[in-house]
Amino acid sequence: NVSSIDQESAPVIRLHPLDNVLVASRRLAKGARVEGVTALADIGAGHKIAVAAVAAGQPILKYGQVIGVATEAIPAGAHVHSHNLAVTTERRGAELKPAAPRQQALRSFMGFRRDDGRVGVRNYVGVLTSVNCSATVSRLIAREAERSGLLDDFPNVDGIVPITHTSGCGMASSGEGFDLLRRTLWGTAANPNFGAVMLVGLGCEVIQTARFAQDFGLAGRESFQSFTIQDVGGTKRAVEQGLDRLREMLPIANRARRTETPASELVLGLQCGGSDGWSGVTSNPALGDAVDRLVALGGTAMLSETPEIYGAEHLLYARTTPDVSAKLRARLDWWEAYTARHGAEMDNNPSPGNKAGGLTTILEKSLGAAAKGG
Numbered sequence: 001n002v003s004s005i006d007q008e009s010a011p012v013i014r015l016h017p018l019d020n021v022l023v024a025s026r027r028l029a030k031g032a033r034v035e036g037v038t039a040l041a042d043i044g045a046g047h048k049i050a051v052a053a054v055a056a057g058q059p060i061l062k063y064g065q066v067i068g069v070a071t072e073a074i075p076a077g078a079h080v081h082s083h084n085l086a087v088t089t090e091r092r093g094a095e096l097k098p099a100a101p102r103q104q105a106l107r108s109f110m111g112f113r114r115d116d117g118r119v120g121v122r123n124y125v126g127v128l129t130s131v132n133c134s135a136t137v138s139r140l141i142a143r144e145a146e147r148s149g150l151l152d153d154f155p156n157v158d159g160i161v162p163i164t165h166t167s168g169c170g171m172a173s174s175g176e177g178f179d180l181l182r183r184t185l186w187g188t189a190a191n192p193n194f195g196a197v198m199l200v201g202l203g204c205e206v207i208q209t210a211r212f213a214q215d216f217g218l219a220g221r222e223s224f225q226s227f228t229i230q231d232v233g234g235t236k237r238a239v240e241q242g243l244d245r246l247r248e249m250l251p252i253a254n255r256a257r258r259t260e261t262p263a264s265e266l267v268l269g270l271q272c273g274g275s276d277g278w279s280g281v282t283s284n285p286a287l288g289d290a291v292d293r294l295v296a297l298g299g300t301a302m303l304s305e306t307p308e309i310y311g312a313e314h315l316l317y318a319r320t321t322p323d324v325s326a327k328l329r330a331r332l333d334w335w336e337a338y339t340a341r342h343g344a345e346m347d348n349n350p351s352p353g354n355k356a357g358g359l360t361t362i363l364e365k366s367l368g369a370a371a372k373g374g
Contacts, residue, residue: 016064046277046358067364120192131168131205141242195253203230264298277358280368291374311363312370
């Protein structure tokens with residue numbers, strides 16, 4: 001019963017002893033008394049209330065860290081949000097050094113060991129696209145294959161996955177965008193959750209499928225095939241061609257067998273998703289606990305969104321080696337330059353939906369998002 005839980009729970013949450021804002025655990029009506037202060041306005045669940053007066057230009061602390069500075073004098077009890085809080089370059093390091101990782105008994109899982117030594121947790125066939133123009137064909141191939149029962153004779157194949165994107169058409173044949181797309185396509189094709197990969201192109205795009213296969217060592221592999229829509233004669237024939245290619249590739253992918261594998265082979269990718277004022281209080285710390293358990297077993301976890309590290313990077317530097325810190329700093333320097341180059345701001349993220357849920361600045365969002373790292 002949600003109402004009874006609301007009645008029993010504390011109306012606000014203090015996340016760190018140094019914080020000068022509290023998080024409302026439920027809607028606070030104007031005039032409500034919490035922790036010795038009176039709410040000066042209605043404050044939504046997940047939003048922040050000042051527990052002490054903050055002068056203009058002074059930092060706002062949440063998680064014991066700076067999430068921005070006051071753009072005006074903020075009295076105790078005021079709603080603290082985008083109308084009176086702005087992003088800043090100031091950082092703090094109040095968080096203690098991480099404790100030594102807990103030790104756990106050896107664990108294992110049943111995974112697919114690939115030729116390069118990496119391990120997948122699934123055995124998919126991927127239908128990748130070199131350009132946005134082949135996205136529909138890729139999806140039709142995967143849909144028709146599953147609809148027609150093509151997988152019925154291949155019990156070790158978990159499914160056929162179309163991988164599409166919105167780039168590749170009319171782009172420059174060198175430079176940042178070109179390199180990024182090629183790296184992303186290659187990283188996807190090489191993912192150990194794929195037992196076989198088919199690359200579908202249109203034919204006239206900048207990233208030519210034959211050249212791509214050659215450059216990344218895919219040409220000639222029995223687990224890789226490619227073709228273009230223009231070469232086979234249009235959408236209908238391309239779907240038929242894709243199904244024919246799948247009939248050749250599925251027996252190859254089906255050879256894979258699950259074998260017992262140590263948990264140290266697991267690689268977990270972490271992404272924040274639809275963040276709000278609770279993400280850094282509930283779900284992200286829960287993921288962080290799971291990461292600590294995985295790392296104690298020798299496994300690996302990745303914070304996959306560089307924009308959601310910005311503002312918490314000083315805490316991550318304290319947890320790693322100087323060479324890794326330098327690499328992370330270089331990525332963040334690139335992100336700052338990229339943002340400036342396109343006339344954007346680092347604080348363009350959080351989104352309107354994030355802000356409606358109680359987040360105000362990228363610093364606040366990142367501090368919560370980094371909790372996924374344990």
